[in-house]
Amino acid sequence: MTTNSRGKDLQSVIWAADHLQLLDQRLLPEEVLYLELRTSEDVWEAIRHLKVRGAPAIGISAAYGLVLGSSEAAGSSPDAWLAAVGKHAEYLATSRPTAVNLFWALDRMKRRAAELADGSRTAEQCQEGLLSEAIAIQSEDEETCRLIGEHALELFKDGMGVLTHCNAGGLATARYGTALAPFYLAQENGINLKIYADETRPVLQGARLTAFELQQAGIDVTLICDNMAGMVMSKGWVDAVIVGTDRVAANGDVANKIGTYSVAVLAKAHGIPFYVACPMSTIDLETPTGTEIPIEERAAEEITEGFGKRTAPEGVKVFNPAFDITPHSYVDAIITEKGIIRPPFDVNLKKLFDSIPTA
Ligand SMILES: CSC[C@H]1O[C@H](OP(=O)(O)O)[C@H](O)[C@@H]1O
Numbered sequence: 001m002t003t004n005s006r007g008k009d010l011q012s013v014i015w016a017a018d019h020l021q022l023l024d025q026r027l028l029p030e031e032v033l034y035l036e037l038r039t040s041e042d043v044w045e046a047i048r049h050l051k052v053r054g055a056p057a058i059g060i061s062a063a064y065g066l067v068l069g070s071s072e073a074a075g076s077s078p079d080a081w082l083a084a085v086g087k088h089a090e091y092l093a094t095s096r097p098t099a100v101n102l103f104w105a106l107d108r109m110k111r112r113a114a115e116l117a118d119g120s121r122t123a124e125q126c127q128e129g130l131l132s133e134a135i136a137i138q139s140e141d142e143e144t145c146r147l148i149g150e151h152a153l154e155l156f157k158d159g160m161g162v163l164t165h166c167n168a169g170g171l172a173t174a175r176y177g178t179a180l181a182p183f184y185l186a187q188e189n190g191i192n193l194k195i196y197a198d199e200t201r202p203v204l205q206g207a208r209l210t211a212f213e214l215q216q217a218g219i220d221v222t223l224i225c226d227n228m229a230g231m232v233m234s235k236g237w238v239d240a241v242i243v244g245t246d247r248v249a250a251n252g253d254v255a256n257k258i259g260t261y262s263v264a265v266l267a268k269a270h271g272i273p274f275y276v277a278c279p280m281s282t283i284d285l286e287t288p289t290g291t292e293i294p295i296e297e298r299a300a301e302e303i304t305e306g307f308g309k310r311t312a313p314e315g316v317k318v319f320n321p322a323f324d325i326t327p328h329s330y331v332d333a334i335i336t337e338k339g340i341i342r343p344p345f346d347v348n349l350k351k352l353f354d355s356i357p358t359a
Contacts, residue, residue: 010213012057012171013064015135020064024051025171029212040069040088047095047102050203054172055246055282056141059105062092063134066109067127074127078116081123085113085130097294098255098323099246100284109133141174144279147337149181152242152277154340155333156182156193160239163196163229163267166257167209168244168277178277179244180210182335183219195221196232200257202302202320226259233270241267242275242335248283252328252345253290258321264330273332280336280356283349290325298322 010032014021020037026049027033035051037043043065046052052061069088073081089106096102112133116126156162162183169177176184186193195214200206207223214221224232232238241263247255254260254276267274287293300318304311312318334341334349338356341348 010170012052013060015064022046022052025053026051028208040065040092044092044095055099055101056173058099059101060138060141060174062102063105063109063137065092067131067134071127074124076123078123078126081126082113082117096296098296101281104281105137138174144337145173145176145178145181148178148277148335149176149185151339152182152335153185156186158191161194161237163238163241165198165243165260165263166200167205169210169213171209179242187219197221197223198226198229199223201226202306229263230266233266233272238272240273242277245276245278245282246323247293248278249287249289249293250285250346251289252331254326254331255293255323258324261324261326264326268330274330275333275335276331277335285353296322
């Protein structure tokens with residue numbers, strides 16, 4: 001896929017034989033620039049500073065970051081190699097705290113590394129096997145997102161207005177996205193949706209990324225400020241809301257970009273269904289409720305200097321949580337690659353995982 005592809009086809013992460021090509025999402029929409037990452041430190045820094053963002057894309061990048069890190073021990077013994085995997089995985093896990101896909105991907109890679117090292121393979125053969133696992137995580141995510149789109153499609157009819165918050169599109173995943181996946185599948189099926197994209201302060205993932213993706217794909221998108229969502233809903237222009245998520249707790253509470261909770265309350269007040277789209281890898285049954293999900297707080301400058309100029313008085317106190325929690329009572333359905341999950345989420349999420357044969 002070339003870098004001039006757009007919409008669902010613009011890849012955020014590309015493995016290039018011995019390094020990672022990463023689309024620097026901080027520069028979009030003005031510039032499409034791919035960075036060359038060659039160490040786990042490069043990947044850690046890219047995740048922390050949102051050069052790559054979005055739960056699945058973070059997990060995919062961390063998987064490749066682990067491959068880059070463990071390559072330092074590919075010429076040593078399998079035990080030394082496995083120790084290097086553990087060291088770099090522990091380091092990459094400190095890059096951001098909320099998106100569970102980061103930890104899901106690293107745990108999967110560590111499990112595979114232990115299997116690879118537990119036999120007659122050389123460290124170099126183990127390294128090749130670990131790269132194959134990272135590639136599998138990325139290719140599976142693309143299929144997963146397409147399935148999410150296919151399942152979510154039954155919720156949307158031709159001519160509907162749909163509001164979304166932040167960016168849960170191809171840029172946040174391997175391809176298609178989660179919340180945006182049904183928009184692309186609708187387009188493929190001749191279903192015309194009118195999308196309202198919240199700009200999503202302070203980092204503007206909605207304005208810079210969602211509006212960019214959908215416009216490039218030729219999908220009807222209208223950009224609004226976050227504080228306009230209520231008015232747009234009051235005019236009857238929104239028939240449904242769909243968002244992505246960084247972590248779903250076992251009871252169905254949803255961590256997502258800051259502002260999502262406000263949108264969910266507005267949707268309920270207007271009798272508008274509120275949907276959450278995510279792969280099963282974003283559902284964390286080990287975390288009982290949303291109150292246990294760590295919420296990342298980011299630098300004040302994202303708010304006070306986010307537009308390249310100071311927009312607040314020097315030294316003013318700032319609270320900058322990157323996520324909030326939407327209680328499950330505001331969520332009408334969670335759409336995964338296995339289908340649409342309805343309340344009660346504590347029961348039905350457990351049923352979903354119990355229905356999947358363990359490897
Ligand atoms: C498909 S996950 C997208 C999810 O990630 C975003 O957060 P960030 O841009 O800070 O990584 C946001 O919460 C999206 O809903």
